[in-house]
Amino acid sequence: MTDRPHLLYVAWGFPPCRGGGVYRALATANRFAALGWKVTVLTADRDTFFRFTGADLTLEERVDPSVEVVRVPFEWPILEADLRKWSKRRAQNPKVWSKWRTKQDQIPFPESGYGPWRSVIEKAAERIHQADKVDLTVATANPHVAFTAAYHLHKKFQVPYVMDYRDAWLLDVFTGDRLHEPNSRAARWEKKLVESAREVWFVNDPIKEWHEKLYPAQAGKMHTVSNGFDPDLVPDTHDRGPVTGRPLVFGYVGTVSPKVPLADFVEGWKLAKEQSEELAGAKAKIHGYLGYYAQPRADMLATINSAAEAGVSYEGPVGKAEIAKAYDEFDAQLLMLGKGRYVTSGKVFEYLATGLPVVSVHDPENAASDVLRGHPLWFPVADVTPEAIAAALIEAAHAARTADEGIRAKAREFGASYRRDLQLDPRITSLAASVAGVAA
Template identity: 45%
Template sequence: MTVGKRPHLLYVAWGFPPSRSAGVYRALATANAFARSGWEVTVLTASREVFEYQTGTDTELEKAVDPTIHVVRVPFSWIRGEPDLSNWSKLRVASNLLWTHLRARKDWLEFPEAVYGGWRRELINATNIVHKEKPVDLVIGSANPNVDFLPGWHLHRKSRVPYVMDYRDTWHLDVYADRRIGSPRSRSVRRERQLLKQSVEAWFVNGAICDWHAREYPENSKNYHVVANAFEEEFASNFVGLQSPAKDALGDGLVFGYLGTIYGPMPLKETLEGWRKARQKSRLVAASRLVIRGRLGHFTEPDPKVLAILSEYRNDQVSYEGPVSKTDVAAVYKQFDALLLILGRSKYVTSGKVFEYAATGLPITSLHHPETATTEVLSGREDWFPMQEVNADEACRVLLATAERAAEMTAADYAKNQQWALHLSRGKQLEQPIKRLAEIVKKDGDQCVPPLEFSSSSESDHIS
């Protein structure tokens, strides 16, 4: 890196706006933070059609991308389905089952990751083009998918560019069962070990996940760091001066709200049964509503099983009111008097929304097992009502306590909670990592290592 030149970050994230996947917010915030810190940022992400046809889009979210960021959309062909049948090969037309089997095997040979492995070739080709046009000083890959880590390793091999592995999720740790996924001698585990060993840093969203990786891959663990999820300062500013609800607590009731994705082993049934019990015990709760906003499952169409559960409680003032654009999240939170944090049990799972919840200043009902990483995040916060175990009676208890407190909260109470949450802001989480990496890039740049000339991706990128 020459003197006076802005460092060039290549940020790799399969899901980036307009994707509405769960990890998109961390990716967007990280890329924006580097851009605002004076870095030149190029983002490699999947093509828009993938999000439009498969996972759904949030077009408003694109407006939040820093205008200086250059977004490169890399073609991605998803094995799940091609909506345009004219693009199907003769083999696929003849036997979609056989084609799917062969395609899955080919993808795995490209990179040891189901579904996404076949993106390796296009991703490396795009990386080469970006680096040739404007040499890259640092690469950050945000996973999953884990193939996002590969461009950093590729440029490190070719031009000694440092790279960071940002684990938004885990590769070989089942965070709910607390066990390793696959054999420790598998090709994908060997690949992960190799990538971690050569990375300049690895980021994990909480201490439990960081410690697990340090035990499993100790070779470079001195460079493992916790970079937690966080809330944006601009988001928090929406709640400054938040006023208590101007309503008759018994006559008008309250609005309890959940905002996020409902999926997997989340205690939704226990929560709703607890809500039903609370309505039978409290006039205030009986006059209140429970509103679910967000996605039901990970794909465009809502999960029918979740819809079926919600429909059972329709007569208990439970309603599902659809997804929310990131740009409208603050306005939706303002419609709630209390927030419901529904999560599956895992000491490794830190929900991204818990940070936004904390920033609002509103009371929070934790409808999850205490052995969940968010417990550590919220410990010490006032107006937080956690369950001691997961069942309908315990859900009823904390909902009743939350309702009583929500009905009496004042503007001063909200402000006190907001002040407590300041340490969870994005600026606080990324300030030190960005400074560290700037020093690393500066030090490496002083060595004046020229970028090497190399061709498109080759089979030498594989590990056997």
């Protein structure tokens, strides 16, 4: 037992998971702990990440020692690759079995692959609460099934909860289309979850505004909690000065999703090198995962390898703790994102922390543009074509070689305002004041 307020943080992806949202999850749990809360994290067992998503062991070392991590089983039958574990029915007709399994998954909760986890985390959350009363639950999505544990404690024990969206449930952030009809189970679930929540967090204003229009009566509880950079994990932000006497290095760090305009970038890179002497001998190094799983996607790898002679290379995944070493090589950064008005990406904040030039290889309407606007070393593309990408790369190359100390200092100052704790602290302080028995 403890006199500190007790936070239950529910996140499917938590270290050593290497998925994009894990950095927000890790930072949120650690920040609550740093501000005096007792923090219990409810997440999937470690084997889940080693088997399915890839793992980053360096992230586990970053979990605050005071945070208790409770891991529960997670089954993902549809991704089971070991044929020895397949049922006879599945082996005889895999497609029929897959359709059946998808339907079965959604019986407990309308989310393919994750629905059955509902009962596991609801029971685990109740055990945690009974052992040490939970004062507040924060559940982060996706998967959205994580919200059910928070809702369960609220309905049974009146524990207030926060819904933290990394993305959106009913909104396709790339196309702007609605993903589920108003009378669907997913829509009905979200409506009752939002109505019962103490707060609902979104990563950018466009996503928040979309939900405010959908739930106008609940707009007052909705907040933008931007992603940010973690000061202890970003590269050194000292002024490196203009690059002279050597080839430039452009770099990308992050997951390359199928939405990323990788092929357009490669063609744009080739054009830029042909058109600018400042790019003579330049390299473009891509760090991270190609696709969502541990094994690189063959088509993406082939696209990168097709430009090997032009200096484009795939460097593989990089651990978060070693990420500064990767950035130390960069003279300019490549922000490659899929198209979407509601797309920000957590990577943009890390890029801002460096003070280095940023080349935006994404649609100008992306929400990331709202974050970068005003940055003195930002080079957005006019549109996502090889020609426009080449033009932005050439401008960035020139800046990397000529930007003076004053401009670089302004770039670092611009980025400093997006430190992760500055995004989280206002909401944590407000929650501390509003949770019964917890002093601000």
